Amino acid sequence: MADSEFTNKVAIVTGAGNGIGYEICRALAARGASVLLNDLDPALAKEAAGKIVSAGGVCHAFPGDAGNPDFVEKMLVEAVTRYGAIDIAVANAGITTYGSFLEYTVEKFQSLIGLNLQGSFFLAQGAARRMKDQGTGGRILFMSSVTGHQSHPHLVPYGMTKAALRMLAKGLVGELSQYGITVNAISPGAVGTERTIGDDPDFKESWSGATPNGRIATPGDIADAVLFLASDKARHVTGQTLQVDGGWTCTSPVPNLKIPD
Numbered sequence: 518m519a520d521s522e523f524t525n526k527v528a529i530v531t532g533a534g535n536g537i538g539y540e541i542c543r544a545l546a547a548r549g550a551s552v553l554l555n556d557l558d559p560a561l562a563k564e565a566a567g568k569i570v571s572a573g574g575v576c577h578a579f580p581g582d583a584g585n586p587d588f589v590e591k592m593l594v595e596a597v598t599r600y601g602a603i604d605i606a607v608a609n610a611g612i613t614t615y616g617s618f619l620e621y622t623v624e625k626f627q628s629l630i631g632l633n634l635q636g637s638f639f640l641a642q643g644a645a646r647r648m649k650d651q652g653t654g655g656r657i658l659f660m661s662s663v664t665g666h667q668s669h670p671h672l673v674p675y676g677m678t679k680a681a682l683r684m685l686a687k688g689l690v691g692e693l694s695q696y697g698i699t700v701n702a703i704s705p706g707a708v709g710t711e712r713t714i715g716d717d718p719d720f721k722e723s724w725s726g727a728t729p730n731g732r733i734a735t736p737g738d739i740a741d742a743v744l745f746l747a748s749d750k751a752r753h754v755t756g757q758t759l760q761v762d763g764g765w766t767c768t769s770p771v772p773n774l775k776i777p778d
């Protein structure tokens with residue numbers, strides 16, 4: 518690989534069979550990292566890791582439910598067994614569940630919390646324990662969202678989980694800084710992914726009009742922010758949330774959206 522910025526670094530990225538997570542894996546592997554790529558869908562995970570390996574990267578698929586703490590622990594064991602350490606943990610997996618507050622069900626709520634919060638929390642905990650023992654610091658990243666900054670129709674419970682991740686990043690600073698571990702979050706605005714464009718053919722047009730710089734993000738826009746926060750260049754940055762949203766949170770207009778069921 519041409520760029521070796523992350524050579525000898527080991528990364529885990531959850532929910533990475535496509536979309537933002539895949540691009541984060543691809544970008545890290547292209548810069549020398551060894552990457553454990555997780556997705557709930559085994560075929561998707563295998564295909565995604567295969568593409569990265571074909572391009573010359575070091576990447577292994579580890580499919581399973583990133584919301585399940587027992588599975589998360591197995592994933593961490595696999596990373597350390599296979600690659601010798603864990604240096605970068607990106608809690609990217611998250612479900613976007615739409616629904617009005619008055620109609621929201623317990624089942625929907627629990628699956629949302631189970632992945633977005635429980636999965637992210639225990640990935641961070643398990644990774645931090647290893648990073649502390651390794652004694653070489655580390656990088657933990659949470660995937661928040663602009664919906665965790667501003668109110669967004671039909672996404673209130675989702676936005677609540679994303680706001681909580683920002684607070685988790687802040688809160689962990691007090692416990693993990695002494696070990697050289699930084700903890701940050703990224704808040705993407707509207708990003709064009711297989712899911713967002715697939716769910717709503719007007720997604721790109723609607724959100725481009727509502728975004729001050731006139732376009733939606735690419736997964737690469739988000740991966741670039743991850744590359745910075747995961748790198749040595751961000752060694753003095755911790756407890757922060759980086760909004761990668763083309764300026765959306767400065768004005769926050771919400772377009773008329775086709776709300777998936």
Ligand SMILES: NC(=O)c1ccc[n+]([C@@H]2O[C@H](COP(=O)([O-])OP(=O)(O)OC[C@H]3O[C@@H](n4cnc5c(N)ncnc54)[C@H](O)[C@@H]3O)[C@@H](O)[C@H]2O)c1
Nearest residue numbers: 532534536537556557582583609610611662705707708712
């Ligand atoms: N796409 C956006 O516009 C946008 C905006 C703000 C924040 N985000 C956040 O960024 C992250 C990635 O978004 P995306 O749109 O690329 O994701 P996505 O919805 O396309 O999902 C990516 C992958 O996650 C996998 N996945 C789902 N449940 C899983 C589970 N329990 N365990 C492991 N993998 C699972 C899916 O199979 C899928 O391949 C999410 O946390 C999302 O909330 C996305």
